[in-house]
Amino acid sequence: MSKITVVGSLSTDFVVSATKRPEVGETIVGDGFTTTFGGKGANQAVATARLGGQVNMIGTVGSDRFGKEMLINLKNNGINTSNVESVTHLPSGSAHITVVNGDNSIIYIPGANDEITKNQIKKAFPVIHSSDVVIIQNETPLEIIETVIQTCFEKGIKTIYNPAPAKKIERELIEKVSYFTPNESEYKLLFPELSLSEGMKKYPNKLIVTMGSKGVYFNDGEKEVHVSSYKVKPLDTTGAGDTFNGAFGVALTSGLDMIASIRFGNLAAAMSIQKFGAQSGMPTLSEMKESEYYEKEWHIK
Template identity: 50%
Template sequence: MDIVVIGSLSTDFIVESYRTPEKGETIVGDSFKTACGGKGANQAVAAARLGSDVSFIGAISDDGFGEALKTNLKENNIFCEHLETIENESSGTAHITIYEQDNSIIFVPGTNGLVSPEMIKEKEMHIKEAEYVLIQNEIPIETTKYIIDFCFENDIKLIYNPAPFLPIETEYIDKCDLITPNENECEALFGVNYRDMIKRYPNKLLVTLGSEGCVYNNGTEDVSVPAYQTDPIDTTGAGDVFNGALTAFLAQGETLEAAIGYANMAAAISIRKVGAQGGTPTLEEWKREYDNI
């Protein structure tokens, strides 16, 4: 197995509007749709569409939303035998408002909050089959810590996308192979400017900067990998596409700098459509774009 993604799934409820309402205010929106999301699922879909063998570990409910989330993973050729179904709970949801080519999100964990260290322990033999494990912060932090410890102790390469931000001790950061916060998450994690921290974590700390691309230190100098400029329709999930694509290209043998550049391109393609997964490119779509630059 190339990649095991451990993380969240949710149904996205997406409203497009000319602005967000003030407290106590009702406004008329422009459109509404639902889509499959969750940072874990978004990243898994991106990695799978870009040619990697991907397995998913997480939890859904026995409600209709959960079954649709599982079906979506399967339709993207993601191995789901280790996706747990929990009865009498609600599946995860995300409530997204898109306005002025940006978004605001309320995430309700539901069954994602029940992904426990005990659940992970039951799947350790499967995790050991992975070349890379990819995790985020939409499952309980104690589970994230358990996964980091397990991968470190078993020499499994682990990529940690610390989003949304949750406090975590430095000892866990030190055990990761790659950490991929955005600029705000990096400052929240370490309390200082990201340029100070990338020197402290060469070839490990990758800081994403939106339209400015990604920066890291290669052990000798700071390296800025530019983003691919495009006209955005919806930036929801761009960071997830970046992380899934980064992991996919690394699993396929690319160097770190090349994988970052390729992941930047995948993220740029994704924001031309609405929805966290709606614009995620296939490998064929990505290659066409790459051939035209």
């Protein structure tokens, strides 16, 4: 079983669905409202655990009702929460999501997620050092991201850095990670001076750009590689990127090569967007194996 540590955010998603987005000053009638579990860190942890990974979560929640419910949800998904700490002076993180025609727009409020400390990371070093791969995203303070990546780099631990949402980072940091997985819009914000081809050539077998229905692109050191997506009708794309990153991590630590790992991630993401909610649509490994697109050669247990 893959040992995977996820360092990142935990939040509650407040989701509104509608047929259009309101203009400034406009009030419209929506189609529905629900609350779901979210946060890019928690999402990636749940995606990983459902696919058979042995997952440890490192993060911070508030001492409010939402924080308690998030911890219960992680435990219900088989995730170790020993390194998730509670703070009393800030509310738990939240995301406010509008879904229109299957696509989402999000306002994220970090809350307690910004209170994770270097000392908390140091206390979790035994867990990090025993991991097959560590996954981290950008809904975490930059100094924490740098601390995690540096310790993994020094210990030779593989890392998947999903730079979402995009924020300015030092290029030296990218050099230290094993895999860097922005989506198309994040790539453009992070590398405005480089075309997609130039960026992938600069970071072969490291920079993996996810482009939704257009698939995934990377450079294998000799040429650009395009891995097609699976064509499905989306209901809610929230959490698709998180599902991909979690599944990609499981596949890599199960011994699959880059292309096979990306295909596995693409299938998991495609299955996730056919249900509502960031986490509720994330498939289990048994559900993946029931898909007509599942490849027997993947040999993931």
